[in-house]
Amino acid sequence: MHETSLAQALLEQVRRHTPAGHVATAVRVEAGPYQAINPQALEWAWQIVTAETELAHTKLEYRALAFEMSCAGCGRKWTGADPFELCTCGGEARAAGSSDLRLVSLEVETLAAPAPIP
Secondary structure (H helix, E strand, O other): OHHHHHHHHHHHHHHHHOOOOOOEEEEEEEOHHHHHOOHHHHHHHHHHHOOOOOOOOOOEEEEEOOOOEEEEOOOOOOEEEEOOOOOOOOOEEEEEEEOOOOEEEEEEEEOOOOOOOO
């Protein structure tokens, strides 16, 4: 399950990009179709790698990017999830996409300052 190694890499990126004195509350990522990520497996992996860390309650929002499809026969272009989908004209489609995994954005909150010692 490569989702565990992806979740670990995301954890490191989130820590690197979270400003000092803040904690991430939401993490948004997107992946190209050639990453072949199982969203549920990624969610489970995120819960495992963040358990007992400062990010244990951080929400992971995942968005899968579609293949960019084109038909050499009729010139039609569309997006889809199936790289083997046929064109509506019956022609074979060509699928293009990326294997990128991107940390798109973070939501962070300021950590509460410790109460002063009287």
